[in-house]
Amino acid sequence: MAVSTYVGQVVRKNSLWKAVRVSVQKMKMDKFLTMYFNKRYHYWATDPEDKCKEGDIVLIKLLDEPQSARVKHTLKEIIFPVGATIDPITGRPCRGVDFVDIEAAEKCGPAFTEAKKQQQQSS
Known part of the structure; x- marks a missing residue:
C-alpha cells in the first residue's frame, strides 16, 4: 500500500x-550496503x-483524482510557517537557539511585532 501523506518544505x-x-x-534502502540514505522527491500540490x-x-495528501498531469x-x-518562530514549550519567540528579548525587539522596529501577531493569528 502506498503512502498517501508526506511532510515536506515548500520550495x-x-x-x-x-x-x-x-x-x-x-529514506531509500541500498541493498548492497544494507543502509538507508536520504533521497529527495518533489511533488506539486494544490494550494x-x-x-x-x-x-x-x-503536510500534503494524495488526491483521489489528479488535478492535472503534474499536480x-x-x-x-x-505545520511550521516560515518567519517568527515561537518555542512550543515556553511560548517565547526565538531566533535559532537563542530567545529574543521582546522589549528590545519592539524598540528595534515594528517588523518583529507584526510577524509575532501574524504567527498568533494563524495558530
Missing part, C-alpha cells in the same frame, strides 16, 4: 496554478487558498 510557488512545489525527503509561502513546512497532491496543513 516553489506558482500563483497561476494555485500550486506549490514541495520537497519531500524519503487553493494561496496561504503558503516558500520555506513553510507542510497530484493537495495541501492539507501548514
Whole structure:
C-alpha cells in the first residue's frame, strides 16, 4: 500500500496554478550496503487558498483524482510557517537557539511585532 501523506518544505510557488512545489525527503534502502540514505522527491500540490509561502513546512495528501498531469497532491496543513518562530514549550519567540528579548525587539522596529501577531493569528 502506498503512502498517501508526506511532510515536506515548500520550495516553489506558482500563483497561476494555485500550486506549490514541495520537497519531500524519503529514506531509500541500498541493498548492497544494507543502509538507508536520504533521497529527495518533489511533488506539486494544490494550494487553493494561496496561504503558503516558500520555506513553510507542510503536510500534503494524495488526491483521489489528479488535478492535472503534474499536480497530484493537495495541501492539507501548514505545520511550521516560515518567519517568527515561537518555542512550543515556553511560548517565547526565538531566533535559532537563542530567545529574543521582546522589549528590545519592539524598540528595534515594528517588523518583529507584526510577524509575532501574524504567527498568533494563524495558530
